[in-house]
Amino acid sequence: MGVIVVTGIPGVGKTTVMKKAAEGMDIQFVTFGTVMVDIAQELGLVEDRDEMRKLTLEQQKELQIKSAEKVAEMENVILDTHCTVKTPKGYMPGLPEWVIKKLNPTAIVVVEASPTEIYNRRAKDATRNRDPDSKEEIEEHQQINRAAAMSYATLSGATVKIVFNHDGALDEAVKQAKPVLN
Numbered sequence: 001m002g003v004i005v006v007t008g009i010p011g012v013g014k015t016t017v018m019k020k021a022a023e024g025m026d027i028q029f030v031t032f033g034t035v036m037v038d039i040a041q042e043l044g045l046v047e048d049r050d051e052m053r054k055l056t057l058e059q060q061k062e063l064q065i066k067s068a069e070k071v072a073e074m075e076n077v078i079l080d081t082h083c084t085v086k087t088p089k090g091y092m093p094g095l096p097e098w099v100i101k102k103l104n105p106t107a108i109v110v111v112e113a114s115p116t117e118i119y120n121r122r123a124k125d126a127t128r129n130r131d132p133d134s135k136e137e138i139e140e141h142q143q144i145n146r147a148a149a150m151s152y153a154t155l156s157g158a159t160v161k162i163v164f165n166h167d168g169a170l171d172e173a174v175k176q177a178k179p180v181l182n
């Protein structure tokens, strides 16, 4: 199966959807942010994952490359990551050429929901320190991510599948994602 990438803006539910879709399957579920934060903590750069997108771009890029090298050694992986990361300097590509070529995914899943749903989920989820974006900013970020996903597809030949994860419709989202895993 190689590598399948799952993306979606923070709080859209990508971890929830893909963990459920992969239940009972012989697939490793890897969160890129966890690989990155382990390295960042070893280097003493951050205490938690939500601090990383505020590091300098050079530091983020270094963590990104080191993490991609680790993941490239794994097989049968669902990689939970981001098409773009919203930094104070603008959208940083999550899978720039030197990363996508290492990972060489066969499919890229983009999980989406409506801006209002995402806004409310972020507000309710106290386990994370997510950015307080407006609904307009959330919409812009989703548009940017669709464009980014197709550009990664042209670099890797991966397919791009949009999966809608609407409120209370997790099972429907899982159903949409499943064919990518078979």
Ligand code: ATP
Binding pocket: 008, 009, 010, 011, 012, 013, 014, 015, 016, 017, 121, 122, 124, 125, 128, 130, 165, 166, 167, 168, 169, 170
């Ligand atoms: P991040 O990029 O920050 O890791 P994420 O995309 O992985 O975010 P999750 O942590 O999976 O998002 O989900 C965000 C919140 O939305 C969680 O509280 C989760 O329980 C909730 N959620 C996910 N899917 C749904 C759904 N279909 N209906 C209602 N709530 C949902």
Ligand code: AMP
Binding pocket: 010, 031, 032, 033, 034, 036, 049, 050, 052, 053, 060, 064, 080, 081, 082, 085, 093, 094, 095
């Ligand atoms: P997550 O747990 O998916 O929210 O990821 C936590 C953090 O890891 C994100 O906020 C980013 O700072 C970082 N991250 C995850 N994936 C990438 C990526 N592909 N490129 C750069 N940073 C990433």
Ligand code: MG
Binding pocket: 014, 015, 016, 080
């Ligand atoms: Mg997540």
